[in-house]
Amino acid sequence: MARSAPVCRVLHLCPDPYYLTELYGLYREALDQPPFESTLMFLRGAPDPALAAAAGPRTHFLNLPREALEGLRLPALWRVWRACAGQRFDLIVAHRYKALTLALALRRLHAARHVFGVVHEIGQFEGRRRGVIKRAHATPLTLLGVSDAVRADLVARFPRLPASQVQSLPNAVSDHSLLSPARARAVLRLAPHRFWFGSVGRLVPVKGHDVLLRAFAPLARQHPGVGLALVGSGREEAALRELSHSLKIAEQVAFCGWRADVRALLSAFEVCVFPSREEGFGLAIAEAMAAARPIIASDTGGVPAVLGGQGVLVPPADEAALTAALERLYRSAEARARVAAALRARWASQFSPPRFFAHLQTLARGAIGDVQ
Missing domain, CATH: 3.40.50.2000 (Glycogen Phosphorylase B;)
Known part of the structure; x- marks a missing residue:
């Protein structure tokens, strides 16, 4: 039987291809099977042919300079917008703070229906960063803490966010062959x-x-x-x-x-x-x-x-x-x-991939509604 066409488009915004690359790949893999179709985008870092071959044709390396991700990030937003080629995504999965600010900007431009902000650290939203989330409390946004401890920190910092918008999604790692x-x-x-x-x-x-x-x-x-x-x-x-x-x-x-x-x-x-x-x-x-x-x-x-x-x-x-x-x-x-x-x-x-895949897919379906 022919594979049915995906109907749920997902954009993964990742800081760079140097750290947490395997984890980003697991997010992509979980949301790159029917009804999902994923695009993987690295904001910084030169193109990596081996990584691109493993991740598939919908992989982009923007290789942005560091200064493009400071301040208002308008140059970065323009590059991401151009790389998206006018597509509208059902879901953006953004890892870490700078990627999340770009995802929220794309949402305001109606380039996405919902945003997942993956929070990897306790205390990520200190100082001015808290205001970004407070201003987005009415946005279709879900914060995903990588542990219950991170989720508890987010709940304490953002009491106005409904419980459904602050979830825990523990990381996963794949099995790996070891050298002697x-x-x-x-x-x-x-x-x-x-x-x-x-x-x-x-x-x-x-x-x-x-x-x-x-x-x-x-x-x-x-x-x-x-x-x-x-x-x-x-x-x-x-x-x-x-x-x-x-x-x-x-x-x-x-x-x-x-x-x-x-x-x-x-x-x-x-x-x-x-x-x-x-x-x-x-x-x-x-x-x-x-x-x-x-x-x-x-x-x-x-x-x-x-x-x-x-x-x-x-x-x-x-x-x-x-x-x-x-x-x-x-x-x-x-x-x-x-x-x-x-x-x-x-x-x-x-923490093996099958458990992680099922959990993430359930969260994605809940966020964007029923998909066929």
């Missing part, structure tokens, strides 16, 4: 015989890598065979390198930089550690769950709900508690295996 531990360590240039703790995330203050270095230091001094690998980049890198030297653990700390292929490399780590001071969801945590890595993470934001009691939680910024957790999993292979298996099972039941 030896090969993954070779790619990351890690010493092959060390016991490696690994942390994946931007090197910015909220991610708590300074706390992790201080917590790791006593273990490193006691056990010269342990190592800590930080995978990511950011403005704190120089300060963190200096801290590792001042703690006299620099030889046991590896700065691996940002890696687009990090999912395949998680096998390099015996334990994954996420010491964030605040976290809306923790996509890297879900990725480590899918990779069956034991996890130590901060008890903050959406993290407890993601782990569901299966990982090792410590209070944020509590160096002593984090040191104890590192020591516990370092010493017990049995505990590592038990935690890893439980986390893998939780990923499969809660």
Whole structure:
């Protein structure tokens, strides 16, 4: 039987093709099967042929300069409008604040019926940003928090929004093949015989890598065979390198930089550690769950709900508690295996793509009404 023509057109507005690319792809995939048809648009970043081939012909790379997304964003709005070629979309899915402002502007231009604003962080709408949502309270707008904690933050900030306009849609991650531990360590240039703790995330203050270095230091001094690998980049890198030297653990700390292929490399780590001071969801945590890595993470934001009691939680910024957790999993292979298996099972039941697809499709149908 021939595939019926899609009747619900969806535009996905994404900041760039560098971060969260797989998640954007899952949103597109969920809403690119009948009756939905998706167009994927990246506001910044040069065209990526491999990504375009994977995402399909309705993929656009606007490669906007940073200044085009500041202030009134009129140049960006004009480029998006031209790229849309006068189409009217049933739904725009906008990730993060700047994309959301453009989506709301397109809605005012009658280029869309409804807007989904995907909110990835607690506190995203501080200061003047709150006014954007307050002014749009009567707009066909639904805010999608990536965890119950993000949704609770949105409800507290925008009490005038009806409950139906503030929803929770936990992120999903796909299954991913892993390199062998030896090969993954070779790619990351890690010493092959060390016991490696690994942390994946931007090197910015909220991610708590300074706390992790201080917590790791006593273990490193006691056990010269342990190592800590930080995978990511950011403005704190120089300060963190200096801290590792001042703690006299620099030889046991590896700065691996940002890696687009990090999912395949998680096998390099015996334990994954996420010491964030605040976290809306923790996509890297879900990725480590899918990779069956034991996890130590901060008890903050959406993290407890993601782990569901299966990982090792410590209070944020509590160096002593984090040191104890590192020591516990370092010493017990049995505990590592038990935690890893439980986390893998939780990923499969809660954060795998089929569950996410069904939830997002239900939300989309509810927002735009019945589609044939």
